[in-house]
Every structure is written in C-alpha cells, then in structure tokens.
Amino acid sequence: MMRKMKVVMIFKVLTMMSSLVDVVRFSFSGALQLTVSSSFLSIANRNFPPSSFFPNSRVSRVSSFALSMEESTAANAATLRMELKKTMTEILDDGGVSEDRGETDGALVAVDEAVRILNRLREVESKMPDSATSSSSPASVLEVPKEFKCMLSRAIMSEPVVIASGQTYEKRYIQQWLMYKVTCPKTKEVLSHRLWVPNHVIAELITEWCQVNKCDLPKPSDAPVGLFPDDIDLLLERISSPSSVEDNTGAANELRRQTKRFADVPAFFVAEIPESITRLLTPLSALGEDIDSNPGLQKDIITALLYISCLEENKTAVAQHPLAIPLLTKSLKQGIAKTRRNSAEALWELSKLDSNKILIGNSETLEALVHVIKEDHFTAAIGAAYAVFQLCCLPEKRDKVVSEGLVPALINRIKERSFVYIYFALLSLMTTQKGVIEEMEDLGFVDDMCSILRNTSCSVTEENGVSIVLLRMCGLSTGDRDRERTRLKLIKEEEDKYSTFTKFATQGSQRTVAEAEAP
Secondary structure, eight states, X not given: XXXXXXXXXXXXXXXXXXXXXXXXXXXXXXXEEEEEXXXXXXXXXXXXXXXXXXXXXXXXXXXOOOOOHHHHHHHHHHHHHHHHHHHHHIIIIIOSOOTTOOSSOHHHHHHHHHHHHHHHHHHHHHTOTTSTTSTXXXXXTOOOOGGGEETTTTEXXXXXXXXXXXXXXXXXXXXXXXXXXXXXXXXXXXXXOOOEEEOHHHHHHHHHHHHHTTOOOOOGGGSOOOOOHHHXXXXXXXXXXXXXXXXXXXXXXHHXXXXXXXXXXXXXXXXXXXXXXHHHHHHHHHXXXXXXXXXXXXXXXXXXXXXXXXXXXXXXXXXXXXXXXXXXXXHHHSSOXXXXXXXXXXXXXXXXXXXXXXXXXXXXXXXXXXXXXXXXXXXXXXXXXXXXXXXXXXXXXXXXXXXXXXXXXXXXXXXXXXXXXXXXXXXXXXXXXXXXXXXXXXXXXXXXXXXXXXXXXXXXXXXXHXXXXXXXXXXXXXXXXXXXXXXXXXXXXXXXXXXXXXXXXXXXXXXXXXXXXXX
C-alpha cells in the first residue's frame, strides 16, 4: 500500500510540474510526447547495477509521465491544427504530397489526409465517449510514452521486468531473448547473468497512465509474441519448399509480418539461424529473369529483407551475401510498385555503412536507382533518391550517376513540386561535379529554381538552393564569359525583383543565413 501511495504521489507531482518541461515533441501522427527536465528526473531513467537485484532493493527505473486527459486533449487538438495547416499548405503550394503518404496520386492523398485530420480534430474537441479518446481506441489519439514500451515488442508493457543491464523489457519477450542471447538488446553489453526481477514501479506508473488516459492495459495473455528461432526456421523451410506455391507465399507473408512487428525476429534471423539469408533469397534467385512471376512472393521476401537490413548488426551480412544486392537491383526493375519501393529502401538502409557503399556502388545498382528516379512512381523514386544520396557520399560515385542522366531526372522531379527537399539535396551534392551547373542552365532550370526558393517554407530546400545559387553558380568560372554573364544576370534580376537572397540573409535558417551572407 505504501508503495502504491508513493507511486501515485510521484505520478501526480510529475503531472503538475509543467514548468519543468524542456521539450515538447509532436510526432507525425499528432500524438504528444514529453521529455521532462533531466535535473528533476535525476532519479529516473538511470541504469542500476546488478546489486539492485537483491530482495530488499527497489526496482531499477522510473519512467516518464503522461499528461492528464484534459491536457492531452488540448495538446492533440493544437497538434492536429498544425498538421492541418501543413497539409493545406502542401495542397495549395507544393502539390499536396508528404513523405509518408501512400502510392496514389499525391494531391488526392493530401486531400484525404486533410479530411482525416479534420475528422480526428472533431473527435478530440467534441470529447464524445465513443471518440478516439475512449478506451476502445486510445491509440488513435494518445501516443504511449516510449519509456512504457518494450523495444522488443514495440508495444506497451504489461509485465515489465528489469535485467542485469538495468534496462526494462516485457517479460515474455526478454525471456525469449535470453534463451538465445546473453547481451542486452538495447545497450549490447554482455550481461553478468540472465536473471530478471519485476519492475513494480514502472508497472504501477503504466497502470496510472492507463487509468488517467482511460485506456485498457493489455493482459499478458493478449499480447502477441514474436517467433522463436525454431519457428523462423520452419517458415524458411516452407518458403524454399517445392511442395506448394501457395505455401511458399503464405510463409513469406508471415515472415514479412513478423520481421516488421517484432524487433527480436530480425535480431535472431541472421545471428541464430544457419544460412538464413540464403534460404530466404533462394526462391527468388531460382526464378531467374522471371523474378516477378510471383509478385506476392517477391514483395514479401524483399520487404522482409528490408526489415532485416534495418538492424545495424545485420547490414554487413546482408550486403556481403552474393544474392542480396543482385536481387534487390533486379527487383528495382521488375516488380510491383511496393516491391520496387522496398528494394530502394533496403538499398538505402544497407548503404548507411561505408563498407557497403563500395559494394553497392560497384554493381549495376546505381544505374537501376537512377532509372527509378527517372521513370518510377514517386514513392519508389523517393527511396531511390535517398539511396543514391548515401552512395554518392563517396565522391567517386557521382560521375557515374551524372552520366546515367541523374541531373535531368532530379530537375523533372523537382518541377513536380513533390518532396522537393530530397531532390534539391541530391542536386546540391551533384553540383560539385564538372558540367552539372551548365547542364542545369541548358535545361532552363535556373528560373524554376528561383521560383521554388522564392516560395518555399522548407529550410532544407532553402539551404540547398542557396548553396547551389550562391556558392556554386556565382563562384563558377568556366572561361565562357557569355554564359557567366547570363547566369549572373538571371540571379541579379531575381534579387532586384523579389529580394530572394536578401530575405534568406535575414530570415532563413542559421545555415541559410551564413551561405547568403558569404562573400
């Protein structure tokens, strides 16, 4: 009882201490997360030594708090209004496309998004019992504090336990993890033992949070559990079995869902299962040039490979596997839109390691990625642009993509006014290469670029656009005096008429101001 009263008091004090809030972060979904002053929470969120495992000790971690229902409702309403304003701006100014939207036409998706936000705003403000604020669907409005989630299950914990590293996890998931590993999933440190103890403090804080926000805490028996390595092994057998195409596809679909849903499945996949990557990819490799003859199987295998590649410790093993890069490259060219998009995103994930950049850049992949930017659906093109940007952090790869026609492809994408900041960043990177500025001028892009800079509200686009104009174009000397005079004349006319670059020097981001003021 005393412990219960103490936890309730801590929770209520935290809820009232709004003056100690340092940062308020709004997620894309409109949910609110708070991080409180580190000085106030010096007793919270710290790692405890294994000595805390003795019977008399208190539990290791105290986590962040939730807002009261009234505060949460008001905060979500304000966030939704911000989302609505942003979406309407995109519809009117930028073609109505946002990075996380689906594969349909950008403008229509943006309109649908605006309608969705309006409906949610109506629910939040009306506070109706059957609205999103009710216990039946709290997740549509409330964002569970990350400290209340298990990183393995990616869901709110119902039985939190603490292990030797001082980190807290859902009991069922960490038990499964510790059957195969002796490291902490979060810190990666080798554990001194595999024992765990219940984290009563965080369990009671979670209970209080659920009560305040009128949502039900899931029962331990209701929580789905990820696959054990033996289960993953059986799925791989079914995927590669010649017995039934339907069974192959069904197993691949289940593996895709598991790798997305549970963080421990990708962790086990490479480390604990023999020849797992080979067994996953062999069915696609066996199809040869007809890799897209079973589009469902191809999509699920490529998507599973994407989720497996997201884990840092898997990136090298995947990239170095002789089947992985060729099949991802082939799937950029052959496959449904989602398959091509996920292939591009997998290559982007893999290229985050410098050693993988060399492997991927030396293959036919760069050419295929440029082709996706040129010709493909905008969702696939975005992933391809990110991948090319990562690969072209190696200067020696830039000439290759320029020769493949990347510059006109980027200009065409920028003119569509969708995801301009991504393509501008890549174009800015390319302007360090010989002939790129001249190619942009020959394509008549300078006027379009000035128009975009004049009207953009995106600081990333501002920074890269100003970098192209003031640092690259104005400082470029090619010996062609007529071209240089024409270039400077266009920039001067833009400045005289709209004061574009003067505005950046006074109103832009810190980096934009520095570039605009550069001599």
